[in-house]
Amino acid sequence: MFVKVNSATLVGVDAMPVAVEATVSAGIGMYLVGLPDSAVKESQDRIRSAFENCGLRMPGKRLVVNLAPADVRKEGSAFDLPIAVAILAASEQIGADVLKDYVVVGELSLDGAVKPVKGVLSVAIEAHKRGYRGVIVPAGNVEEAAVVEGLDVIGVGDMAQAARFLNGELSIEPAAFSMPAHDGEVPYPEDFSDVKGQAHVKRALEIAAAGGHNIIMIGAPGSGKTMLARRMPGIMPPMSLEEALESTKIHSVAGKAGSQRGLLMQRPFRAPHHLTSQVALIGGGSNPQPGEVSLAHNGILFLDELPEFGRSVLEVLRQPMEEKGIRISRAKYSVEYPANFTLVASMNPCPCGYYNHPTKECVCGGGAVFKYLNRISGPLMDRIDLHIEVVPVAVSEISAAASGGESSAQIRRRVMAARDVQALRFGDCEGVYTNAMMNSRMLRRFCILSPECSELLNVAMERLSLSARAYDRIVKVARTIADLSSEPEILPAHIAEAINYRSLDRESWGR
Ligand SMILES: Nc1ncnc2c1ncn2[C@@H]1O[C@H](COP(=O)(O)OP(=O)(O)OP(=O)(O)O)[C@@H](O)[C@H]1O
Ligand SMILES: [Mg+2]
Structure with missing residues (x-):
């Protein structure tokens, strides 16, 4: 089955959309293509271990993951979560319907926890600009992303939570929009x-x-x-x-x-x-x-x-x-x-x-x-x-x-x-x-x-x-x-x- 998960990479201080595509077919092995740097390539090992620790399974078939557009260099660990989600959807462990509504970023640790990544505010701004319903981000980045009004910011603590949310088994309240009162009076400690x-x-x-x-x-x-x-x-x-x-x-x-x-x-x-x-x-x-x-x-x-x-x-x-x-x-x-x-x-x-x-x-x-x-x-x-x-x-x-x-x-x-x-x-x-x-x-x-x-x-x-x-x-x-x-x-x-x-x-x- 072919699936697509929306994600993003940083170019300067702005985010640029990246589609994480995955297919599962007959054969063995996992292939990651689309100009990934070494941190992205290493995501395979983190995902494998995270799946094991969260009671999810890697499909025992030939798995191809492509990061598109292929001519832009992808770096960092923020693709762990979208790649993992794409694998789950391609192997039909979760439904693929809601994926089109969200932009997903996050790093995985070996035990399946989702760790904060850089540039989440830029990702949220870009997602809002492109009309997505929400973003799925590490729980530790929620406050940053929640600054963007009119976007559902879903914070996930671990891989299993993300899977259950996307499957409709778990409801996660979008983070409240958190624009601070802007009255211009910000106290400064040193006077x-x-x-x-x-x-x-x-x-x-x-x-x-x-x-x-x-x-x-x-x-x-x-x-x-x-x-x-x-x-x-x-x-x-x-x-x-x-x-x-x-x-x-x-x-x-x-x-x-x-x-x-x-x-x-x-x-x-x-x-x-x-x-x-x-x-x-x-x-x-x-x-x-x-x-x-x-x-x-x-x-x-x-x-x-x-x-x-x-x-x-x-x-x-x-x-x-x-x-x-x-x-x-x-x-x-x-x-x-x-x-x-x-x-x-x-x-x-x-x-x-x-x-x-x-x-x-x-x-x-x-x-x-x-x-x-x-x-x-x-x-x-x-x-x-x-x-x-x-x-x-x-x-x-x-x-x-x-x-x-x-x-x-x-x-x-x-x-x-x-x-x-x-x-x-x-x-x-x-x-x-x-x-x-x-x-x-x-x-x-x-x-x-x-x-x-x-x-x-x-x-x-x-x-x-x-x-x-x-x-x-x-x-x-x-x-x-x-x-x-x-x-x-x-x-x-x-x-x-x-x-x-x-x-x-x-x-x-x-x-
Ligand atoms: N006008 C002042 N009122 C109150 N405290 C002062 C004043 N000038 C100096 N001090 C005291 O002297 C200390 C040293 O000042 P400061 O470190 O700002 O000096 P500086 O000009 O940066 O020196 P340097 O050139 O060695 O870096 C301050 O921490 C403060 O306690
Ligand atoms: Mg000085």
Whole structure:
């Protein structure tokens, strides 16, 4: 008998339909065809053992299983369950009628248990798009898939359960649709009010969050850079439903959705260590996986101690920062992952850490500071809009009982208001949501400078020997500062503040 079970494979962050076909005929042996990789080939052994342990039997005949379309490489273990179901149906141990209504994915363990797999949210979205009634998925993946409305999500714990469900002997309640309340208020455990003083750094982080600007903090050890960066997610605007789905899909494909349960509501915050490899940072590998830049999609990529990252590792960041996505081509595959993140970086100003320190002396020799900074290439620096120096606060201030000022929620409200202004501004510019994303044409259209502003900017460029690349950055940041104070025009005060955020561009730095 010939049967077909609907399943899916992942291409990038999306699922692509795969039909698992099976026939049983006279003869012996099991043949798996249709470009399976080694994990898929091994499924034969897992299925055999799972059948034995669940009281099901392998047909003692010639069994051919084909994964169609045959020209797409199938990888991973998610085909175990659909192949097992196809074998059961082809050998008439279960009815084949309901199979057309469902998309099936799942890995089997030797005892017949169905184990979670990656990318179930993408599979559920694809199944819904193609009009299937439901999906049959591992019980451990149910919450992820249940985010898709109007789809019966059936979670199965083991092979026997799946067989009895498909045979109509067992009814399994579809998982309840579990969209979390989306009121925008997602509490974040680490709050800005924990940080004493540092008002100007908090202000710069607020501007970064409001305009989507990349930011770098430069300061002595223990000045609070890491502490401040870790509080950024708490002041970021909430994710739209569309953004939340996009981010959850990436985490699901990377197999990292498990701990989050259902839809990801908090903007991602990724802080890879400086010894992270290129592949872990941008994605790829022998079986393609999204990297840190994609896991940070719609959120923050925090690179602590930026100069400590390998230069080649930092260089690969340029493409995703420019294109808001990453394309990885290898001999065996070519995939694309989204990667639209805000970069937050921190660094010491020099190898000893005390250059420009109010009380301690820097012991680095002449040129060492400049050399340290130069570990970060010009093109990467060019994509960072805000440079802020972090000076340690006095011990007396840290030990004072008073709290550190405004809470994250208060700051966040201003950020959200500024984002609303930008949403209106970029209504007809597709794919542009924030001031940081403006190209030079938009800059000329939306950031018209008054003669006073131009004059101020020109004088500052000359007096402070700002490099040429600072010019557009200053205007963009000034636009965000104006938006934060609900000002339709950019005023000289906004330009002046923006100029302050270009310390590393001053050609005197480190000399
Ligand atoms: N402004 C502050 N308010 C409250 N605590 C602070 C402040 N600044 C520093 N601290 C304390 O000092 C600790 C060290 O700060 P943090 O790790 O953020 O420094 P850093 O600038 O990242 O240093 P390094 O360059 O060595 O990485 C914090 O965990 C915090 O306890
Ligand atoms: Mg630190």
